[in-house]
Amino acid sequence: MTESKILIDTLDMLDEFEKNRKADYSIWGYLYQFDLMFYDMLTDKDKSDLFNDYNKLSGKLDIITYEAEMIEDYCKEFTINDQKHVRLAQIKYNARSKTNFYKENKDALKTLYYIYLKAKILDCESFDLKCSLFYFNQNEKNNNSNDYSDKIREELETIINSEVKKLDDELNNKDSKIEPNEWVSTTIDNEILYNQLTSKDLSGRIQYLFYNLSNKEYLNDFIDNTLITKKVPERQDLIAMIKQKLEEEYSYLRSNDYSLSEEINKGDLLYSLGINFIINEWQSKKEKNERKPINLQQVLEYIHSMNSRDVLxxxxxxxxxxxxxxxxxxxxxxxxxxxxxxxxxxxxxxxxxxxxxxxxxxxxxxxxxxxxxxxxxxxxxxxxxxxxxxxxxxxxxxxxxxxxxxxxxxxxxxxxxxxxxxxxxxxxxxxxxxxxxxxxxxxxxxxxxxxxxxxxxxxxxxxxxxxxxxxxxxxxxxxxxxxxxxxxxxxxxxxxxxxxxxxxxxxxxxxxxxxxxxxxxxxxxxxxxxxxxxxxxxxxxxxxxxxxxxxxxxxxxxxxxxxxxxxxxxxxxxxxxxxxxxxxxxx
Known part of the structure; x- marks a missing residue:
């Protein structure tokens, strides 16, 4: 089996069991994730790269691919100097939230750590994994210069201890109907651990891995080397940034024969065509767990192809x-x-x-x-x-x-x-x-x-x-x-x-x-x-x-x-x- 095939299979296994977490195709409130993914595509080679990979991307780089609703809100994959890299984005966008970062995002942090542990039992050492929490709420005024690591460590330790205690209490309850052998692993066997996830819902899978696999070393590695937390723009601001980027760098995609009136910014049309392609590719899936990777070149080719025929x-x-x-x-x-x-x-x-x-x-x-x-x-x-x-x-x-x-x-x-x-x-x-x-x-x-x-x-x-x-x-x-x-x-x-x-x-x-x-x-x-x-x-x-x-x-x-x-x-x-x-x- 080739290394590329191993990566595909591993990502499929990471995505396994997460089908019910995927967004419904018809829910328009989820569109922020497509806008952010589009922005990520346009900035992945400059200093505003969302995953802080700007320095890494100077090496010999293969095509960067993106998949919406893959493991998390979207998944980003690329290879540099024969080293595989996987980036997972979970997005928490609440335009009217006034709670603090931790109250708003505890569940997101917990889920990302669960995905990290799941990657460990799949022996995902063949690629570099980063898990990102991109969030927006009105209460957060920082400019991403704050270091949340110590506070996140404290919050996650509290969450892990709470999940472990809940399972312990249930196991020690004489009236409990759960089977101990389904929840307590006597050996750290990756195949056994993975197979036990099959019969559990998300909360059960989280509880199972926290109880049987989590330790101080893993928690520190997750927070210090894997997790990225970053505040992202309000959606209208984000769309404006996308349009500006498109107009500055890709206005050549629309020929003079299709130029807009002076009252209309060309970035408006480029954005509409690009986001239309991205969303349509995702919506064309026959079922939620079908793979639909795309890349920036495909988006640009689609926009450029509109020069040879009328845009519908x-x-x-x-x-x-x-x-x-x-x-x-x-x-x-x-x-x-x-x-x-x-x-x-x-x-x-x-x-x-x-x-x-x-x-x-x-x-x-x-x-x-x-x-x-x-x-x-x-x-x-x-x-x-x-x-x-x-x-x-x-x-x-x-x-x-x-x-x-x-x-x-x-x-x-x-x-x-x-x-x-x-x-x-x-x-x-x-x-x-x-x-x-x-x-x-x-x-x-x-x-x-x-x-x-x-x-x-x-x-x-x-x-x-x-x-x-x-x-x-x-x-x-x-x-x-x-x-x-x-x-x-x-x-x-x-x-x-x-x-x-x-x-x-x-x-x-x-x-x-x-x-x-x-x-x-x-x-x-x-x-x-x-x-x-x-x-x-x-x-x-x-x-x-x-x-x-x-x-x-x-x-x-x-x-x-x-x-x-x-x-x-x-x-x-x-x-x-x-x-x-x-x-x-x-x-």
Whole structure:
């Protein structure tokens, strides 16, 4: 058996029994590990190398391979001067944790030491092993200059003693149902020790190896020579670092024929293509214990191959959505923590609100991932939420991939504001009203618009994102321009969930800028007005069509978008009378 084959078999045996610890392919919260692995690929030959191997990598180096969900969150393998090296990464990412390093990461340290002991019974002396704990939480302010070794040694000794005592107590309990010969080894025989792991769950395997194999020498070797602990960046910062690295060193991968507009950073596209390849390779596994090693060269070749054919934008939309939603939860968390700091409620209540929002974010993300795979659905969404006159459907469907990618990036802020409004209404519906949510019933996606049709809405409605006050009148005029083109067989939206256009807050019953009410119908605005010029002396001359072609505007002040935890007034949005101006909503 060749040395390479021995290494593969040994890694497979190290990975054995750990299948249930592997992430589910559909869980988007695990994406940080792919970002960190991508960053590791891009920096493994410079001084920012995550495993501190910069000096080692100056020798004769074979290809460095990476595998997600192999033994730990990912495994890195390489050979230098005929010496095999294996690097295991366990990642603990908690964006809102405020506990200290040891409280947050005890289980991770315990699991890594268990893997180290497991490697010992497999005689893994043929390669150099490092086990790394990469962590992020808000409470840790260090810059990785702290030496945790003595504290970790103390913590692990406490954990080991606790596990040993628990097993001793169970063995000495006369009513115990465990068989001593299954838990106590009379000889340090590696094959016997390994085979005994087969019938045990993770906690049992840890307890068994701590009881039968752990000693002072192994513990010191693990802490002093094998373990690496390092704080890693917050995810948005990490993604920005990846994009910067790609743009600085790999911008040549995209030819000038596929250049982006000046408003779009080329690193955005390179990142989306690269992370798409990495995740798709992992998701293509037929089962969780299948091996799927990849390397940086494969990632770069995939990105470069996109020059010879059109990039399928449908393939990367999902990754863009996940990136946006990751930023959304960060914004929501920051907003709620601000309320905690302002003593509006206790931290425990704030964490419960954040947990609920994460559930809703996942639900909304899954809905959008499914719907926005279709370019026609992307067009009707952007045509709905745009704050300017938008492309026609024909123009949008004929755009190149790069042109559409630029549109998606340009629409980011409006899209995220649109999602925040949906999320807040979802929260009110599910956690305040205790009603079920079916987003497929909430939206009807026409060729031109996304119609908002929550169950208790009696008329055709459109949900629009918030806009800045300085442009709201112009934006309203552009929205009217777009919605006038909607096919009459579906009729135009009768109600806009939008924003107050005049100085008086509340349900729109005032004259709008270049939009005028229909005489005798308070609050109604007409779609068929000549919005470019309205004669003050004869409004009727500007009305074309029948009197049913009108709409109202809901100001949405009661949604309180400046505070994601404020739900005191949201019910008034769906009530019959405006609490701001007292006008009855004659719909």
């Amino acid at each position: 934008i449908d393939d990367i939309v999902e990754k863009i959505l996940v990136e946006y939603f990751d930023e959304l939860i960060y914004i929501i968390e920051s907003d709620i923590y601000k309320d905690i700091y302002d003593d509006k409620f206790e931290e425990q209540q704030g964490n419960e609100i954040i947990d609920n929002f994460e559930i809703l974010l996942h639900e909304l993300l899954e809905f959008l991932r499914r719907i926005l795979k279709e370019r026609t659905a992307r067009y009707s969404l952007f045509n709905t939420i745009s704050n300017n006159r938008f492309k026609t459907r024909e123009e949008y469907l004929q755009m190149s991939v790069i042109e559409e990618y630029a549109i998606i990036n340009q629409m980011k802020d409006l899209f995220m504001d649109f999602c925040r409004r949906i999320l807040k209404i979802m929260y009110w519906e599910k956690y305040i009203q205790n009603k079920s949510i079916d987003l497929d019933e909430w939206f009807r996606i026409d060729e031109e618009l996304w119609i908002f049709k929550k169950k208790d809405l009696k008329i055709k409605t459109v949900l629009l994102p918030n806009v800045s006050d300085d442009r709201v009148k112009d934006i309203c005029r552009d929205i009217v321009y777009r919605m006038r083109k909607v096919d009459n067989k579906y009729s135009k939206p009768r109600l806009w969930y939008f924003k107050s256009i005049n100085e008086n807050k509340g349900y729109s019953d005032r004259i709008l800028y270049d939009l005028r009410e229909i005489q005798g119908r308070g609050g109604m605005m007409h779609y068929t007005l000549n919005i470019t010029k309205i004669a003050d002396d004869n409004i009727r001359n500007n009305i074309v069509g029948n009197n049913d072609d009108y709409f109202y505007i809901e100001c949405m002040d009661c949604l309180k978008m400046n505070s994601m935890s404020n739900y005191e007034s949201i019910e008034h949005i769906f009530s019959e009378r405006c609490v701001k101006c007292g006008i009855r909503k004659s719909r």
